[in-house]
Each structure stands twice: as C-alpha cells, then as structure tokens.
Amino acid sequence: DAEITQSPRHKITETGRQVTLACHQTWNHNNMFWYRQDLGHGLRLIHYSYGVQDTNKGEVSDGYSVSRSNTEDLPLTLESAASSQTSVYFCASSDPGRGREQYFGPGTRLTVT
Amino acid sequence: AQSVTQLDSHVSVSEGTPVLLRCNYSSSYSPSLFWYVQHPNKGLQLLLKYTSAATLVKGINGFEAEFKKSETSFHLTKPSAHMSDAAEYFCVVSNTNAGKSTFGDGTTLTVKP
Numbered sequence: 001d002a003e004i005t006q007s008p009r010h011k012i013t014e015t016g017r018q019v020t021l022a023c024h025q026t027w028n029h030n031n032m033f034w035y036r037q038d039l040g041h042g043l044r045l046i047h048y049s050y051g052v053q054d055t056n057k058g059e060v061s062d063g064y065s066v067s068r069s070n071t072e073d074l075p076l077t078l079e080s081a082a083s084s085q086t087s088v089y090f091c092a093s094s095d096p097g098r099g100r101e102q103y104f105g106p107g108t109r110l111t112v113t
Numbered sequence: 114a115q116s117v118t119q120l121d122s123h124v125s126v127s128e129g130t131p132v133l134l135r136c137n138y139s140s141s142y143s144p145s146l147f148w149y150v151q152h153p154n155k156g157l158q159l160l161l162k163y164t165s166a167a168t169l170v171k172g173i174n175g176f177e178a179e180f181k182k183s184e185t186s187f188h189l190t191k192p193s194a195h196m197s198d199a200a201e202y203f204c205v206v207s208n209t210n211a212g213k214s215t216f217g218d219g220t221t222l223t224v225k226p
Contacts (some may be wrong), residue, residue, distance in 0.1 A: 014216060033165040033213075033214075034149065040218060041218060042121075042203060042216040042217055042218040042219050043216040044216075045213070045214075048213060056196075073182075090157070099164030099165075099207075100117060101147060101159045101162055102157075102159075102214065104149075104156035104157040104158075105156055106155065106156045107154075107155075107156055
C-alpha cells in the first residue's frame with residue numbers, strides 16, 4: 001500500500017544545531033507540504049513543493065528550508081534550531097488539481113533544548 | 114485570500130447524543146472544503162470533503178457536513194456520538210488547483226460515557 005513516512009518520530013536537539021526531518025511518500029504525488037502544529041494554532045504551513053526542483057515558502061518559513069530532488073522526498077532542514085521551533089511537524093502530499101485531499105504522515109515531535 | 118474559523122475550541126457531548134462542530138470559511142473563489150480528524154499522537158485522517166457537487170456530504174464513521182454558501186459555513190454533524198469519536202477535528206479550505214490549504218485552529222471533541 002502507498003504511504004507517507006516521517007523520520008525520526010521523536011528528536012531532541014540543542015539550540016543552534018542543524019536538524020533535518022525526513023519525509024518520504026510512495027503515492028507518487030507531485031505536491032508535498034510541511035506543517036507545524038502548536039497548541040492553539042492548528043497546522044501552519046512552513047514550505048511546500050509542486051514538483052521536483054520546485055519549492056515555495058509558507059506562512060511560517062523563517063528558519064526552515066526544503067529541497068526537492070525527486071518526487072518521493074521533501075526533507076525539512078532547521079538551519080540553526082531555536083527553542084521556538086519546538087513543535088510537532090507533519091508532512092503531507094497530494095495530487096494536483098482542485099479538491100484533492102492531502103495525505104499526512106504520522107508526525108515528528110521535535111524538542112529544542 | 115482564504116481563511117477558516119472553527120467557532121468552538123472545545124465541544125463536550127454525552128455518548129449517544131448528536132455532535133455539531135461549527136466551521137465558517139472565507140474564500141475569494143468557489144472553495145473546496147474538508148474535515149480531518151486527528152486522534153491523540155496520530156496524523157490527520159480525511160473525514161469528508163466538498164468539491165462543488167452535492168452540498169450535503171457524507172463521510173466516514175457516520176459523519177456528514179452541509180455546505181451553505183449563503184452562510185459561508187461547513188458544519189460537521191453526527192447523529193449519535195461514540196466514545197471513539199473523541200479527537201481533534203480540523204476544518205480546511207482550499208481554493209487553488211495546486212492544493213494549498215488553510216487549516217482552522219481545531220475543535221477538541223470530548224465524549225462522556
């Protein structure tokens with residue numbers, strides 16, 4: 001069965017370190033998204049991609065970067081981790097086209113100390 | 114531009130009684146609307162979606178939602194709550210072909226025995 005996976009599931013890191021969160025999907029979807037989830041804020045879009053070599057900033061992109069070298073993967077990098085980036089991170093993918101739902105990974109809980 | 118407002122951050126019902134989770138949206142164009150459910154420590158799962166076909170949409174686990182353009186609403190209902198319905202629910206609006214979506218802040222549903 002097709003799926004979307006994230007790794008690691010839990011990560012503790014120190015302020016100032018670079019961290020990369022992996023997202024891998026086998027749906028063959030062109031669209032991929034990264035969100036962060038914090039209490040009281042729902043899910044907020046960090047970065048998104050509509051295909052290989054395409055990346056776009058979302059509403060909370062400062063301090064994060066992504067790259068898309070193939071269809072299956074969209075890694076999220078925190079250049080210099082800050083305590084404000086402690087959160088749960090979700091990756092999602094979808095087909096292009098109006099009304100297509102997003103398929104979500106299980107999430108990565110990141111703690112920055 | 115698009116936005117979504119979930120009118121209740123918490124809803125508590127007794128098992129066997131009806132559920133109503135309220136969602137209002139704002140969109141410059143004809144939107145696609147979704148409800149997702151998130152159980153504790155899990156990813157998001159699609160409950161149902163509206164994409165300009167029938168205004169009454171049926172989803173999984175007995176949930177349904179009605180699109181009301183005049184009221185810009187997309188409320189989620191279920192006739193009889195079950196203990197397993199206790200979760201976080203997100204209303205989502207999307208008005209682009211590329212699938213970029215805006216999430217509400219979520220409604221926590223508690224089901225009392």
